[in-house]
Amino acid sequence: MKPRQRLSDILSGDKRESVASAFDRADAAEDFQPLPVGDYTAHLAEISPFESRSGTPGVKMTFRVCDGAHAGRLFWSDLWLTEAAMPMTKRDLGKLGIKSLDQLDEPLPALIRCECKLSLRRDDYGNQFNRLKHFEVVGVDEFERDPFAPDDADADDDTSFDIDQLEDELRTDSDSEAA
Numbered sequence: 001m002k003p004r005q006r007l008s009d010i011l012s013g014d015k016r017e018s019v020a021s022a023f024d025r026a027d028a029a030e031d032f033q034p035l036p037v038g039d040y041t042a043h044l045a046e047i048s049p050f051e052s053r054s055g056t057p058g059v060k061m062t063f064r065v066c067d068g069a070h071a072g073r074l075f076w077s078d079l080w081l082t083e084a085a086m087p088m089t090k091r092d093l094g095k096l097g098i099k100s101l102d103q104l105d106e107p108l109p110a111l112i113r114c115e116c117k118l119s120l121r122r123d124d125y126g127n128q129f130n131r132l133k134h135f136e137v138v139g140v141d142e143f144e145r146d147p148f149a150p151d152d153a154d155a156d157d158d159t160s161f162d163i164d165q166l167e168d169e170l171r172t173d174s175d176s177e178a179a
Contacts, residue, residue, distance in 0.1 A: 034130045035073055037119055041066045043141070044096065044112040045074070049104060057081040059089070059104060063116060063132070075118060077132035095137050097166040109166075111141035140167060 011019055042063040050060050059079045065071055079089040081101075096112060098104065116135040120128050 034120060034128050035065070035070055035075055035118055038117075040068075040070070040075075040116045040118060041138075042075070042114055042116050044108065044114060047096075047104060047108050050078075059093070061092075061132075063114065063135075066113065075116075075130045075132065077135075092135070095135065097137075097169070109140060110143055112137055112166075113139045113141050137166065137170060139170060 008016070040063075042065050044061060045064045046060075046062040048060050048062070050058055052058060058081055061077045061079065063075050063077070065073045065075075077092075079085070079092055081089060093104075114135045115138050117133045119131045119133050121131045122128050
């Protein structure tokens with residue numbers, strides 16, 4: 001049997017002092033917990049295709065909470081690309097201005113702001129996790145421009161999403177709800 005390796009075998013001198021100092025200064029992280037049930041304003045951070053362990057195709061939406069006590073926290077929602085789930089998937093992708101599956105291969109417009117309602121679910125093992133019950137797109141925010149970034153006035157827009165069209169649709173929806 002091989003003798004157990006000691007920490008001093010892999011850390012010595014300045015490296016050990018640096019790691020020991022970092023260990024002494026660090027607070028222990030809390031265990032990961034789902035977000036509390038409620039309403040959140042969040043940016044859609046990413047949409048990425050995936051395949052379940054059983055081979056079912058889907059699209060994972062990743063949201064980042066914009067503000068409040070949980071700012072920066074992430075939550076996810078899976079949209080399934082099956083015949084049975086397609087009406088709900090098409091509804092949710094349509095809220096984002098996605099009218100065809102080909103658009104999922106294109107870059108996502110930055111900072112799509114959504115109002116989201118989260119609930120909690122419990123799996124068969126008793127683990128709790130967030131479930132996105134409902135979301136609505138409320139706008140598209142602008143990135144804060146880095147004053148040292150190069151001027152991109154001549155850059156091509158490489159997205160198939162029409163942000164102006166999405167914002168027009170949001171205004172039309174708001175106007176029709178107000179009437």
